[in-house]
Structures are given as structure tokens and as C-alpha cells.
Amino acid sequence: MLKYILKRLLMALGTLWVIATLTFFLMHALPNDPFTDPKLKPEVKQALRVKYGLDKPLSEQYIIYMKNIAKGDLGTSIKYPGRSVTDMIRQSFPKSFALGWRALIIAVVLGIFLGVLAALNHQKAMDYLSIIIAIIGVSIPSIILGPILAYFFGVQLGWFPVTVDKTQWSLILPSITLALSSLATISRLMRTTTLEVLGQDYISTAKSKGLSKYQTVWKHVLRNAIMPVITVLGPLFASLITGSIVVEKIFAVAGLGEYFVSTITEQDYPMIMGITIFYAALIILSILIVDIVYGFIDPRLRIAGKGGK
Template identity: 50%
Template structure:
């Protein structure tokens, strides 16, 4: 019952996002052809607007868009005459997803490890060093870190390619640039959570039974400390994937961010709406899966709603 309610909530959330995105895009003055109004005859402009249903009342446009969206048709791109939004997303999302997944995997593994070590060495040098690294990671945004990585790792030391896309080496620097900030946040979350867990009564009981320190940490401490961290990893995953836009631009990666940025400048309504809805769906689905994963991490958690 809980899962069905969450699925319903997820669908309602997506509908609200679609509606708000549609309204925001259409309350902006002008349309995608406003800049061409002085160079293209009015009759041609009217035909172009009619082709994309921009000549119809707003309510009719909304209904038509919803109908197409129900069959996963996000419409044609206004700027790319021979390409629709679905094709642009299919073409650009794999590089963006690869960068996002690589960076979040690095962030999770390194962040959990760093936070755990900091908690186990509380108020000792390793704790201070770990938190100093975390503070630096939080303070330096990816669009600042990316040029620094290019300057030193690629240009000065010649260890990795500067930019572009093709081999796994091209993914290392952008993935690192994206991973540092979430790594730092996860480390701080994990440290706080682990410190709280390690002072619980069941940890003392496990130690009293003669379990080794690492057995206590891995079997009892780490698993319970991960629960609050999981609630953060869900939106973090989506934000990292959507946050690849600037990094993609810096490293000249042909990801979906390129199309999204171009569509904003060109006022390509279908592409803007399509990418926004697509990434919103990723966020909503990720949060749903994270809710379900609580049960896997801790079987004591029951997936029930407030009314059950």
C-alpha cells in the first residue's frame, strides 16, 4: 500500500512539474521566432508558429503537450529542424549519465570512507585532516575546480587529456570535478551519523561480546549510520547528474547540458521543457528508490504510510 501511495505521489509531482514548466515557459514575453520577426515575412512566421502549435490558445497547447507526453513524445526541436527532443536526450544523456554515475560512485565510496575514518578517530589528527578536506571540497565549486584540474593535471603535468570526449581518460577530470563537492558533504554527514551510532547501547553490547573493533564498525555501526546518509544521496545523485551542465561546457563534452544551454539562448521551448521534465523525473524516481532502499539497509524499517 505504501509503495502504491508513493507511486501516486510521484505521478502527481511530475504532473505539477510539467504544468509549472509549461506555464513558466509561456508567460515569458515573445516566442522562439521573436528575434526573426524583422527578417522573415509575417506569413512565414505564422506558418512556423502554426507548425509548433504556438498559434493556438494556451489551454489547447497544454492539452496537446500532455497528450504527446503521455506517449513519451516531447515534440520536435524548434532549432534542430530534423531532430526531435527525444533524439536529443537520447544522444546527449549517455555522456551526462556516465559522468554523473562515475562521480557519485567516487563520492559515495570516498565520502563514506573519509567520514567513517574521521568518526573512528574523533578529535585526533585524522579527524581534523578529513574535515579540512571536506571543508575545502564544499567551498570550491566544480566550475572552479575544473579549470584548475585542466591547468595542472592536463596542461602542466600531461597526465590526462585536456577536454573533448572519446576514451575513458576523457571522463576522469570531469568526474573528479563533479565528485569533490558531494564527497565532502557525504563525509560530513557520515562522520556525524557514525559518531551518533557508535555511542548507542547495542554498540557497547557488541563490544562486550568480544567482537573486534572492525567487526563492530562494519556489522553494526556502518549499516545503521548509512540510513540518514541514504536520504541525502538520493537528491545528491540527481543534482550531480543535472549539475554536469557547466562541467560539460568546460570540458567540451557532448552531453545533454550542451543542448539545454543552447536551447535557453535560442528559446527552444520543447527542448527546455523536455530536459527539465526528464531530469525532474530522474529526481523523483531516485527519491522513490531511496525510500524503498531503506528497507534493504535496515529490515526493522517498515514501509508504511501514516494512515496505515
């Protein structure tokens, strides 16, 4: 198991290095830099380039940047002078994280429930209802769904605040908005795997022993059907956080997405690269954790990783 973990860890570090390298060179391949404002005097532009190390050869900039990343230093923001990118991520990410884990809980709990319920009522009203919910969740983007939910439940009914404040209640509406797409994905996946499990011989055997439908589902169906869902939880959680940029903007959540959007227009190299690498590391870490956990749950995965030896 230790070799399996070390192998996955090395693959994760290699992937992160590739992403960091691509991000660096793609950013520096842009036709302009952050200091192309015609109002700036040439000597001021040059001084700023020297300050941020943009006067050095690209290869030297790359080596310096990689060394700094290894030390946890993502540079200093250009749009927010004097502020460390690492510190800004540390301060704003908890708000994005709070939104993300709430959305994940909503998506997982309701997604599994709807998926199992749809499978148990295959080609009946409940099954068709889950399909409709899945279609809505997948087809309507957050930028459209968010304002609709905010207007209906916030303005018309007054059930929820339309902007996020210090109360936990204000996070419910943006969490639901963010969760719907993932809820749809989980419910369809859970429906498919549950239908497959229900068709297995051991389920018929369990029923023949006198177990009720719900006992069979709880003892035999759920724990087998849920395995594919577990494999997507890590990437799903990371995608919820990285995909919360639009939702944060709609509901005025002062999270990491707010910084990301504002710094793109200003070509804030350190901030854009820092947030991109942070998001990439988050996704890779999520996948790594799921791989390791799944390796403990299902030993066949480790055996497959050894080439069947």
C-alpha cells in the first residue's frame, strides 16, 4: 500500500509541475504585460518591470518562480501592491471553501437519495422527475439559475437573503445554486449503478431470504452502488470550489473567485498564476485523497496498479 501511495504522490507532484510550467509560459506568451498603460512614463514602466522581475530573461524568471513555488511563495500581486498572493489566497479561500462544502453535502445527500429512489421506481413518475431535475441541473448554467433563485426565493418570497452576510442562513441560496449541477450528476450516476446492482443474482438471493425491499437496499444495494460515486467526490468537490466564481459574483461572496475575476482584466501575472496553481493543487489533492481512500476500500485497485502481480 505504501508503494501505491508513493506512486500516486509522485504522479500528483509531476502533474502539478506540468500545470505550473504551462501556466507560467502561457501567461508570458500574452501580447501585452501589466504595464502597457500609455499614461505610464517609460522610466516608471521599466522600474515596475524590474520590481516584479519581468526584465530578466524568461528562462531565469521561470527558475526563480519555480524555486519560490517550492517555498510556498506565489509572488506579490500587481493590482494590490505590497500584498502577498499566498496571504490573499489564505484570507479569501475559507469563504469559497465554506460555500463549496455546503454545496457538496447538498449534492451528495440529495443526489444519492434521488438516484436510489429513481432506480427503485424505474420508468415511473419518480424516475421521470429525477430525470427532469438532472436535465435542469446540467443544462441551466449558474449565471442564469442564480438570479432566478435569488429573485424568486429572495425577493418575491423573502425566504433567503440575496447577498451573503455573516449569517449562515445567507449561504443556503448560493450553496443550492452551486450544488444543482453536481446533484444532477450524482443522481444520474447513482441511478445507473443502482439499476446495475439490482440486477445482480445476490440481490435476488437476499430477497428470497425474506428481506424487505428497503432492507435489501440498505444492506446490499447501497454500499455497492455508491462506490462509483465515491470516486468522483474528490474532483467534484474541487470543481465546486473552482466553479463557484460565477456564484460568488452573483451573491456577493467575497471569496477567491472575486479576486480571480478582477485580476484577469488587470493582467496581474502573479495573482492569476497563483490562483490557477492553487486550484490545480486542490483538484490534484482531491483526486489523490480519493485514490488512496478507494485503494483501502477496494484492494483490487492496488492489484491492478501492480499489473495484476
